[in-house]
Amino acid sequence: MYRSNTCGELRLSDLNKEVTLSGWVSRIRKMGGMTFIDLRDRYGITQLSFNQEVNQHLCEQANSLGREWVIQVTGTVQERSSKNPRIPTGEIEIIVNKLTVLNASKTPPFTIETDSDGGDELRMKYRYLDLRRDVVRQNLELRHKMALETRHYLDERKFLEVETPVLIGSTPEGARDFIVPSRMNPGQFYALPQSPQLFKQLLMVAGFDRYFQIVKCFRDEDLRADRQPEFTQIDCEMSFVEQDDVLNTFEGLTKHLFKTIKGIDLPPFPRMSYADAMKLYGSDKPDTRFGMTFVELKELTMGREFKVFDSAEYVGAIRVPGCASYTRRQLDELTDFVKRPQIGAQGLIYLRYNEDGTLKSSVDKFYSEEDLRKWAERCDAVPGDLILVLAGETEKTRKQLSELRLEMGSRLGLRDKGRFECLWVVDFPLLEKDEELDRFFAAYDLVINGVEIGGGSIRIHDSQLQSKMFSVLGFTEERAQEQFGFLMNAFRYGAPPHGGIAFGLDRFVSIFAGLESIRDTIAFPKNTAGRDVMIDAPSSVEEEQLDELGIQLKPRGGTH
């Protein structure tokens, strides 16, 4: 038996018990004739105590240990003279009477502490040591809990978790598919799924009624954004449902996760149309932790000889509370911000509604105080507010104004990671070309704090309607048959009405954990070049192996 207890569980109530613990040497401190070791495992830290006078040999043995050595100790639980209230075991220590080294350790390349001294690259290379840090492991414990609670919740609602295949067929449009050569069928390839979409719809045709799966998906594409070539989805589908059924079910799931894992009771999620989201926030995934919704000023700005506004398709403003006192330099900074190439605005107009009630704008040579007062009224501004205005082509300008809004939210501390605002964005225009068809669609996204966590739609289950859609989308009949023929054929055998949703688990966990990136929600992530730097993959393979698969490397610089 390697241990009677873990390093996280002993308390004052265990006083005088003889216990055996195993774990890693986290810290060694010598004080006078005493040596103290913080022994660490996943469950916590327990202080070990060695007294030179009582047992010199044992104390010397303790002094010879190094950081991250794996040891086993036996001893007696005793009350500490100097207690540590910051850890649950902080009232006790172990008076050790036996110490066994289970494994030595080289000095780790960085410290195993909450704030490590290791850089990103080094920590990724030694990920198995990085994972020893509480802050990293806790993300994976959270992920475990979220996945488990998701399964509980869906199981209780009669969803069946069904594993769909990982080795599937490559489709002509599957440009971002990873492909896998088959040894048994040389010259032929499987593909890895970008999603189990086809199979979950087939399960609906099969009458499975309610399906889910927490499943790895794959996409071979540039990873500049915060993406991974393999990612995990909570993938769900339901039969005999309308949009409300799907939204209510998965709002329930989301609330359940917040409640059971974070202890947060969320109110009903607002539902906002895609059109309103674009109009009010310039984004299909608005961060609704704060207001600053867009105000359209176009017709208030016309006919004053200010060409920028007169020629603009769209003039939009946000009201920034309490920022009338922004200095010229701060306003210049904001102008630089919106003019950055990633945002691309031509310039920024401001209107200060000063505390004394006066108005001051960068365009007051074009607009009278009366004009400006109308802007302020339209914005519901009060003294002390700053109004920021962008103008130009509608779609672009809304996007720019959205970036500015988020920047101001961050500057004002309105984007608290500990607050969670959930929102359904509904009525996505899947087919802007065809109003008649659009009626049959219902597509929706779940957005939390401005991050898209999930999305889905009510599917077309009627093969005739589906054919029509493909022709509207510009597919020839042959091409539609080639790409979707299999599913359309399956739909001819009694497909039920159905719809579903898929959540990005990595992103969901990162929101719960308050992380900027999904990387630390994953035990062994890849870098932006799709490489696992720890195991050094991908790598070259031996020619014999390619031979067996009926493939060979293309000569460098070769063309076809």
Next chain:
Amino acid sequence: MYRSNTCGELRLSDLNKEVTLSGWVSRIRKMGGMTFIDLRDRYGITQLSFNQEVNQHLCEQANSLGREWVIQVTGTVQERSSKNPRIPTGEIEIIVNKLTVLNASKTPPFTIETDSDGGDELRMKYRYLDLRRDVVRQNLELRHKMALETRHYLDERKFLEVETPVLIGSTPEGARDFIVPSRMNPGQFYALPQSPQLFKQLLMVAGFDRYFQIVKCFRDEDLRADRQPEFTQIDCEMSFVEQDDVLNTFEGLTKHLFKTIKGIDLPPFPRMSYADAMKLYGSDKPDTRFGMTFVELKELTMGREFKVFDSAEYVGAIRVPGCASYTRRQLDELTDFVKRPQIGAQGLIYLRYNEDGTLKSSVDKFYSEEDLRKWAERCDAVPGDLILVLAGETEKTRKQLSELRLEMGSRLGLRDKGRFECLWVVDFPLLEKDEELDRFFAAYDLVINGVEIGGGSIRIHDSQLQSKMFSVLGFTEERAQEQFGFLMNAFRYGAPPHGGIAFGLDRFVSIFAGLESIRDTIAFPKNTAGRDVMIDAPSSVEEEQLDELGIQLKPRGGTH
């Protein structure tokens, strides 16, 4: 709203309720002026009733429906005049007042019944229709439950489910690896994991303490046996454990599954050494639902001029209860059975212990009645028993005798699928060459009803011991470094003692379901050629796609 109830839930207590149901038309029966439809969904079947006299139009509409059409009906729950006790809804029917066709269906290529008229190939091609059959879907419901209960059990015991990567590195020995070309790293390949072994051991180095994962693994090999190129493992690893800790934990899991899912309380699992399993059953996965253990007769058979036995390394017998009355023809059949090339015995010797106490053997010209009586005594035989004897080289003969034993068990009906005998086979000789090293190993298998369900070992966590093992196994230092260097290096940073186990989920489910094959535990399985005949994968891909990956097909018949 598509339905107020499912097709499985209405009872007499719902009498006179107005309900809406949706589902598939399973059967249509016309009787006099009445039409009855069995409406089916995942949850059950409800009878719909249409009366020509009450509503001729509606009844005609019902008569025009076809098998597997998807319909929605509204009507009133009424007590049936002729009840059907075989289904839970058999006491009621729905008097329909509204019928909507949600989707028509072509006539399915086979009947959607427990006993379908469709052949294997047809049912695999239309797997989405095959999955509509209760008997198929129930296997997947069972699989869902087993996975969920496994997660409950392990979570309660502090195991963390951690997702390990699917895109990993190919290793030189990975001959059966599927490989995946990387677009971002042309000419380089990922591999799909045959197991998460490396990563779960790294998680132990990382201090995760208790890990599990229900995870897809991949092996590109011949599938003649009942195997699939992608299969699912319940993969587990624990730190600071000895063999007993692992065995007790997973015996607990196995009992929990039998208890919660099948309502069966299992006694403690016997533990048998590999050596005993070979000696008593000729197999490392003995079916212990019945006895017929091997009896060694070698020294009783010596020196009677019977060359077959005299020259044999091993003479072994099984006692088959109550089969002394086997006819000559039946015994010839058994002889033919053991002489089949798959078994390969030279012949079969029998000894009948007749009901009248006399003995009759195929070799009684060599052996006296006294000799034969000693055999019978050694076998604990009683009048009425048949003793079957095989002789030859020890290992081969035991294997042959094992096949004969299983055959006799089947013939005597001793291999009841509803009975479950679990067994730990322990002390597998991993390294027969080196006794000293062997002491450090502990490898074990869980066997249920003669099927290996899981296996694992206590790992070597000491990198020096590991190096020694590699040299004993015949690896040069370079080769060991190349293949295992990464893990050995990780072990230098404080690896804890650890061990684990992996269960084959597909096989585990098939045992619970009483299936011969794992195929029907999988929603979308592949055939023995590794093909998904439903979606027709694998298939060829376009040249542009290969170009981007830096590979090309090898010219047919090309060599290097």
